[in-house]
Amino acid sequence: MPPRVSDVMTAAPETLPLDATLYEAARVMRDRGIGDVLVTYAGRLCGVVTDRDIVVRAVAESRDTSLTPLGDVCTAELTTVSPDDDTGTAARLMCEQAVRRLPVVDAEHRPVGIVCIGDLAVANGDVGPLPEISKAPPNN
Template structure:
């Protein structure tokens, strides 16, 4: 099974200049916990609900004036849609992350989440990765 078989193809993004408040509203509207941050069509980071809380709000920044680029994670782990699911699971485990942008020829075409992986876990590596990702 390949990543394309388990990923979510519709992706909501924010720009580097969007505020943390805007990103939070987008996440709430779509029921998601992370959004890729883009500059044009290129991914330059990922912003999670946790980033907003820990890097913005808890540091006393105003979410209306705090830009996504100020609080995003800029080193983004990405995966190809043609990668095997066990490779996705290993990357998630190795990096202790729950969401991975799926990129083909430099273009964002989907997101693969822990939830996507758990719904489609069909081998021991994937199940083990689910367990390892969840460990502190």
């Protein structure tokens, strides 16, 4: 039986409210060494913003990152998993949706974690190059 998502996810993901600015999200990403922040409204997941979103949807469009709220550029149509889903389900959803990370939410749609393709690679053992890449320290 494959492990559960809760066994491999990063718990307590970084979150910011919908009205936080891109500048705030970029600082969190830099300070935490991560590439995404979950966006919430009233404690419930409503989007995700990545470092790429900030570059492509804001900087490249000459938006002022200190004034632009996350709600203007975050991805709002999300595929999520629950902590009790198995890692096979998470991998299938990543393939079907062509995404590298999935927010993990509880029954009330509150974010409790995030699972990325690297987490699944490490969980599935030392098959192929992805587990080694995923275990490597960040290059920042």
